[in-house]
Amino acid sequence: MKYEALSNEEIKHELTVEKKRYDVILKEKLSLDMSRGKPAAEQLDLSMPLLSVLSENTKFPKGPDYRNYGLSDGIPELKQLFGELFGVPSEYVYVGGNSSLNLMYDMISDSMLTGVLSATPWCKLEKKVKFICPVPGYDRHFNICEKLGIEMISVPMNEFGPDMDVVEDLVSSDPMIKGIWCVPRFSNPSGAVYSAEVVSRLAKMKVAASDFRIYYDNSYFVHTLSDDAPELVNIFDIAREAGTEDRIYMFSSTSKITFAGGGVAVVIASPKNIASIKEKMGWKTIGFNKIWQYAHYLYLESVDKIKSIMRAQAEKIRPKFEIVLGALEKNFGDSDLVNWNAPKGGYFICLKCPNGTAKRIWSLCKKAGLTITPAGASHPLHIDDSDSYLRIAPTYPSCEDLSKATDVLMTVIKIAVLEQLAK
Ligand SMILES: Cc1ncc(COP(=O)(O)O)c(C=O)c1O
Structure with a gap:
């Protein structure tokens, strides 16, 4: 009607x-x-075989004992597998615990309390830190900003990603803008897949803040419903060429591949960022659950199997x-x-x-x-x-x-x- x-x-x-x-x-x-x-x-029933990939007879790989402390950035097999999935070398991968949202919160609160690399911690700055929030967007991203006292600047979310004219204008002129939230493939909630042009502009844009980061939440990277779903270009390839790869923190998890809240989460970032993430995470935990990481590796096996x-x-x-x-x-x-x-x-x-x-x-x-x-x-x-x-x-x-x-x-x-x- x-x-x-x-x-x-x-x-x-x-x-x-x-x-x-x-x-x-x-x-x-x-x-x-x-x-x-x-x-x-x-x-969730589809992932039940994950529960039986380990037993008391499991032979863990030679080298560091996965049943013990150590390898705080994750087991090498899973770093390799996620590296292949996201098109980066395994040195770019940090495997964490069960939740990517948790990693996002941790990394933003770390930036607030102790600073990104050698930058001044945001809590010591005289002015309020700001983030760009494409709208409509994911409520839990905005919640992190709200709870940590970060001012949010709404920017329209278009069919192929955020309105980049507005984004470029803002980030090039205001050093208090320290981040942008992005869900680049099958955005929550608009379903948009960022075009190659949008990804390239994000990677190449001029930013006023030296500690600016793209919070690139790639939670739905492999979650296609149809074979003709648009692909996402590799932001790291573009950023590496442009000399800007330190500005990207990519997040993902297996929450909607295996078990929601019972999977494994990752951060993908430049080796320089990974070293800093590893150091800061090391203040909070001696390491995540490598037994469960190994179970995931045995179950997921390869990019084709995923x-x-x-x-x-x-x-x-x-x-x-x-x-x-x-x-x-x-x-x-x-x-x-x-x-x-x-x-x-x-x-x-x-x-x-x-x-x-x-x-x-x-x-x-x-x-x-x-x-x-x-x-x-x-x-x-x-x-x-x-x-x-x-x-x-x-x-x-x-x-x-x-x-x-x-x-x-x-x-x-x-x-x-x-x-x-x-x-
Ligand atoms: C865009 C987005 N990011 C992150 C998450 C949460 O992921 P995780 O379970 O890894 O914390 C969700 C869950 O719905 C989501 O939609």
Whole structure:
């Protein structure tokens, strides 16, 4: 239906119909959750063989004993494997614990307390440190900035990455801008894959702060849903040539390859940065869990095996994206009032509803027993001035629950859109 073309009478009529539908939904007392990008149990089941790759008969490689302290930057086999996956030498890889978000937080708080390489710690600077935050973006990135007192500058996130004209302008003129958040492949939540031009401009742009870093969160690097998903160019290749590779901290983990919160996380960075990360991490831990790192190595084996695991994951996820995208197309395909992305990978669908409706949609969902990510979460300090962005995470519920949840969502969006038109 082309909602914007309805007459006042038709708007009233449609609103009555949808509200009746909503009343029926309320009586069902549903409890559905499409709020967080969590894998479903059937995806986690795929990784159960990981649990049996080790036994009391396991022969660990010769050399340093993985059962003991040591090798604080990770076991060589996994450094090699992640190096191959991300197209860098293994000296660029630091293998940590179970969470990449944890590594991001640690590295930013280290910069705050003790400084990046030889730079002044940010907490000793007279002015507040600032980060560039492409919006819509990942709420937990913005949360780190908020909690550590970093000022966030919102920059529009376009189809192929952040608006680089704005980014270049800002970072070249303000030495207090010390970082930019990036999710370069299948962004959370917009699903964007950064173009070669955007990656190249990020690597080559002039920065006023010598301790500026790109926080390049490559969590969804191998999480493709279709074979024609756009590739991401290797930022390190470009940066090495431009002499800027120290500005990149790349993060990733196997949270959505093996077990969420039960995988292994990595930082990819220049050898100079890795030495500093290793030193600072060494103040906090004597080392991460190398037994689990080795189990991951035995299970993941090779880049080809990782890709085949991800194809199996995609088989489970794809039908869920199809449910939500199909419903959006069916209900709002004719209207320009509701827009969304059809991602080729990652975990999210980003909805752009009419201005002033996102909070209303969220609260109508909540009342109907459907939890979605709160409106505003994709913006710094949870403030989306347009009140229009919503993040939909289809992976966690079963297909049956997801179909129900999607029905509820469609009804609720229609109500909010029609109420807006009726004003
Ligand atoms: C963009 C992004 N980065 C990081 C994470 C968390 O990763 P980890 O489990 O490695 O901490 C998520 C989880 O949803 C995410 O979407």
